[in-house]
Amino acid sequence: MFILSLTYLKCNDEADGQMEPHMAWVKGGYAKGWFLASGRKVPRTGGVILAIGERAAIEAYIAADPFTIHGIAEYEITELAVTTVVEGLEILKR
Known part of the structure; x- marks a missing residue:
């Protein structure tokens, strides 16, 4: 599993200007079966996506992401080897 941590490099107004295409990109990640959960950081300094799949494909x-292309945010990718989960979240162990 991967934790994709986005940190805004530009102000929230600039992020808002790319939010619609970014959210279309996020929905595409769900459609591919890679993204499991996502949301904004609190306070709003970026976001987090929980993902599964092959690292090279996730990096590509x-x-x-329009946020990457337009320099709105940078990503930090943390790989996590999940060993224990509550019932129903076994997909996280992939």
Whole structure:
């Protein structure tokens, strides 16, 4: 599993200007079966996506995010080897 942590490099107004295409990109990650959960950081300094899949494919997909293309946010990718989950979240162990 991967924790994709986005940190805004530009102000929230600039992020808002790319939010619609970014959210279309996020929905694409869900459609591919890679994204499991996502949301904004509190306070709003970026966001977090929980993802599964092959690292190289995830990295290539991140490069196509409008937030990346327009320099709105940078990503930190943390790989997590999940060993224990509550019932129903076994997908996280992939």
